[in-house]
Amino acid sequence: MQPTTLTINNITFTYPNTPEPLFENIDATFPTGWTAILGDNGIGKTTLTAIIRGSWKPDTGTIAPNPHRMIIGHCPQDTTIAPANLEDFTADWTPEAIAIRNDLKLCDDWPYRYSTLSGGERKRLQIACALASRPDVLILDEPTNHVDAQTRMHIIAAMRRHHGIGIVISHDTALIDATCSRCIILTRRHIGSRNVTVAETYPGGYTQTAAAMAMRNTADESALDAARRETKRLEIVKTQRYATVQRLDSARQSGRHINPKDHDARAALKYGRPTIGAASTRQYTQLDGRLAAARRHAEGLTTAAKRYDGNIWLDIEPSHRREILRLETGRITFDNPTDQPTHNPTSTTHKTSRNVTAADTSAYCQATYANNHIRLMPPDIANAEQSVLIGLMFPTISIGPRDHIAITGPNGTGKSTLLRAMLECATDVPRLVIAQNTTDDDAVRAVQQLHALPSGTRSQVLGAYAQLNADPDRLLAGGRPSPGELRKLLLCLALPERPQLIIMDEPTNHLDLSSKKTLARLLAQYPGALIVVSHDDWFLDLAGLSTNHQ
CATH class of the missing domain: 3.40.50 (Rossmann fold)
Incomplete structure (x- = not known):
């Protein structure tokens, strides 16, 4: 029976000989239909799908159903890798295989000369072989690398033919909008004093997801700014209260603020039971708890990690030749x-x-x-x-x-x-x-x-x-x-x-x-x-x- 949902829970993975995990405690759900995995280069998208396929073992976490009990079709990034089932596809002329050929506009001789094909032609043949395996889960890694606009439309048509669980890693916004009903973003978030990789799920394609992320990031920045302002305000109040307590304590020790006719107060001062400034002292002590809570709140808020604008100085002079x-x-x-x-x-x-x-x-x-x-x-x-x-x-x-x-x-x-x-x-x-x-x-x-x-x-x-x-x-x-x-x-x-x-x-x-x-x-x-x-x-x-x- 074909699964309707694939779930990963608490996935942590560390590359050998690296000091820190690539990602920690990642949770995500992939229902029937196409889900895009998005994120910056090197954040772990391909690694995560390798774990989902059962090719790599995570440090911790579970995958359900077990990947070794499913048929998982995979189209890698690298077009030099010929599909494992290429010979089977070459001999497959069932109506389904013919439909895949038609969707992707494959020439009959392509399977026989894979090494001579262009990058876009190889990519189409890779996808065709992945679809022809009749997978429970189909994973496409950068399917529109190398391809022109017309080929992209052929790939979209082929993706729509798959009715199981589909996972696509892509930076092609048009492809995602045309095929995906949800996006999982692997992103770096700044929490406290460190950056961590988290997985966030958004409904819709890229356009809807990008708008939701922008709103989320704006709200997070506003919340963090408000928390920092509140922490700063409490720090200022604490400093002012401290000065007040110190002043009152000094006055209490000298007794210069005690009314000469207030015999009880003078007796309290004389026998070690001062009362002047007690309320201010209590308020100052209570501020410690409020300030600590405010700091914990600010440190617990997450924001998008810092990004750079690519401002690279090019100290380069063009050649002095007239023709290079x-x-x-x-x-x-x-x-x-x-x-x-x-x-x-x-x-x-x-x-x-x-x-x-x-x-x-x-x-x-x-x-x-x-x-x-x-x-x-x-x-x-x-x-x-x-x-x-x-x-x-x-x-x-x-x-x-x-x-x-x-x-x-x-x-x-x-x-x-x-x-x-x-x-x-x-x-x-x-x-x-x-x-x-x-x-x-x-x-x-x-x-x-x-x-x-x-x-x-x-x-x-x-x-x-x-x-x-x-x-x-x-x-x-x-x-x-x-x-x-x-x-x-x-x-x-x-x-x-x-x-x-x-x-x-x-x-x-x-x-x-x-x-x-x-x-x-x-x-x-x-x-x-x-x-x-x-x-x-x-x-x-x-x-x-x-x-x-x-």
Whole structure:
């Protein structure tokens, strides 16, 4: 019987060799339908779903039902990981499997050549295989990384086909609004003198959740401000009362305020039973309890942890060369044995396992270059999903030391391939290149590079890393950077080298929404040459790479 609810209770998890838990005492409920898990990079979203899947064991806590007694479909972030059931899906032509293929617009040959597919094509095939496993619980981790707008709509249609428990980790606000009825936010809250990770549940999609969170944060700040004001007021009153008690006590000891005719008072003073100032003393003593209660109340209130605005100083001068990259007119072929590439020094052959014939020679994508925008389009956009694309035709591309270039186009048209060809023709200038996908080895090398830096340079890198709302302390303590954190770290590690050329392929992959905005603002002020491949029009616009979409 398919479960209708999945519950996690009191989940605490600590990475090996790290001093503090990643999160503590997390509770959450996932009913039938889609729930989004949101939160900053590195806060533990993917780790939490690994615990839910039973892949990792928590320090404490329970999961019900037992994950090992359910069928759990999983689509990972990394598109290089082929689905475990890929061969089964390839042979599955049941009506349900055909419907999944139709929803995601899969080509029949894709399962046979997974390694040659674009990132967006692989992502669709990963999702298809996860759906085809007929899971009780379906977990999608960043399903719209690498994908264009049309592919996003195909993924939304496929997600709606799943009628069990669905969990999606995503920073794609449009996807969440289109599919999710509730959101669970992993967020850092400041409690007393420390920051802790908590899970908060909100009804609705991203837009409704963001509005509720903003109201919550405003109310929390107001409550904390009021509590602090009350504590300060009581501290002032206590100081004033203390001065009064001291004054009265001094007067009582001297007896100068006692009426000469008040024989009882004078006798009390003489025989050690003073009465003057007793009421004030009692009031002063009572203030201690009120002040302690006010302080406990203020310390118990939680507020959102401090966030940074990504204000990173770029001490970088552009190259003095007139031209730092030039790619002559030509074409790139996709392992076409019957059609040789044009003979010019910069033409590149990109090898894949596609089998094509001479009849396919017209199926070239076309790149246009105007107004700092390189746009790639298949030969017939109306039939792009089923076209056999054998290569890319491109005009002469010349990039100067201050040019900022956007490269756009549907999935599978050769954007990353063109980027590699351009990089081969770049002059010898300091550069930073961040690819679509990063690996565990990339993370290990980046952390080793960080620790090998001189202390002053390391402090500079970690300061920039913190400005991107990442946690330097966790990184230094041996924490493994998430894919989003790794992208931030790679960028910050390059800044001391003063790169004069930055090339980024899908830079918003894996990044949380706040980090995307911060990165866009940073790139907008970058003084050197910049080349960015992206499907996110809003990001390109914010980064000053407006593509003038019609």
